[in-house]
Amino acid sequence: MKSKTIVLKFGGTSVGSIERIKIVSKIILSHKSKNTRIAVISSAMSGVTNELIKKSKSICNNFDHAEYDTLLSTGEQVACALIAGNLKSLGYNSRSWLSWQLPILTEGNYSNSRISNINTKNIKKYMKEGGIPIVAGFQGINSNFRITTIGRSGSDASAIMLAKFLNADECIIYTDVDGVYTTDPRMHKKAKKIKKIFYDEMLEMSSLGSKVMQPTSVQDAKLNKIDITVKSSFVKKNGTLITGSKKSFSDQIITGISSTKDDAKITIVGVKDKPGVAAAIFKPLSDNSINVDMVVQNISLNKKETDITFTIKADDLKKSEKLIRNNKKIQFKKLAFDKNLSKISIIGVGMITTPGITYRMFKSLAQKKINIMVISTSEIKISVLISNKDVKKAIACLHKEFNLD
DSSP: OOOEEEEEEEOTTTTSSHHHHHHHHHHHHHHOBTTEEEEEEEOOOTTHHHHHHHHHHHHOTTOOHHHHHHHHTHHHHHHHHHHHHHHHHTTOOEEEEOGGGTTEEEESSTTSOEEEEEOOHHHHHHHHTTOEEEEEOSEEEOTTSOEEEOOTTTHHHHHHHHHHHHTOSEEEEEESSSSOBSSOTTTOTTOOBOSEEEHHHHHHHHHTTOOSSOHHHHHHHHHTTOOEEEEESSSOOOOEEEESOOTTOOOOSOOEEEEOOSEEEEEEEEEEOSTTHHHHHHHHHHHTTOOOOOEEEEEOTTSSEEEEEEEEEGGGHHHHHHHHHTOTTOOOSEEEEEEEEEEEEEEOGGGGSOTTHHHHHHHHHHHTTOOOOEEEEETTEEEEEEEGGGHHHHHHHHHHHTTOO
16 A cells, blocks of 8 residues: 655644644644654744844844844744654654755745755655654755745745655645635634635735735645645644645635735826836835835826826835835826725636626625725736725625625
């Protein structure tokens, strides 16, 4: 009988205390059998990474990037050693593996690297002999043999890429929620768990505000055709399968509703309408790692001027204003700002073949007297910018409109 390989990933809250680590060990052992090989990816214990970031800031505000990643990577090392140590105390063969010990190879900048390759020769041999490897997530090493990290919640990507290079049969992400919900249950009590969701839908939901999965991780899963199950390490319940397979999917048009908070809107009024202006506006923002989201351009009747509106996170508002005002490559008549905004998005592959979804969304919001400021669409999502105070009301009415209650 062919051995089955499973990759398990445990998030920070799952390993947040010694008691939790003992529970995680029991979950790991529940998957272990004669014909099952287990590899584990662990995050740092909850709160540890934030504490390390705080320490770096107490040194200086421009802490060295390479040393920053080296510092942050230590959190996973602690958690992995504790899990492996606990399993050994229970009589099982287990050991911790750090990124450089495999190694896990990465490309790109510090703090935002991508895993390019994982050498699995030694870990496969160890698993074949019955060992349970506990691998540090969130990190790798670059071509200069320096430790790199792959973004917050990057342990998801570590698990998915390890599953790829191990050619694993299953990848299970254990977290503090028991699956992916139609919307945030804290925002709407009638939210329900989704049994199965397509990669593209999960990618949109995670990039539009759902915190269950890191967007990069979902993208890696899609590219490598790795099915993921999201489950809770706190309660024994069936989770959510994230997949590309169309088998056993319902005919639900809208799969879920995501929301963000603390967005801001900037409108640059009276910009000359000529080639290159938009690029000139957004280049300084890009150079300063300011993420621009929704963009709308309105051309004036005389076709000589245009107004450009876009959204960013509220934390980047002051920095963005300064960059725009100091930008010598553009001229404009006025800058307008609006804070305390949120983006509400409906997501579902069913809208590709179903007419009238846009009308239903706008009609539903209008009936609740919710004003729409900016609209953005793709094949499988419609996003609108509204006031923060209307978020819960908007989620409730859209949840009901699209039969998600």
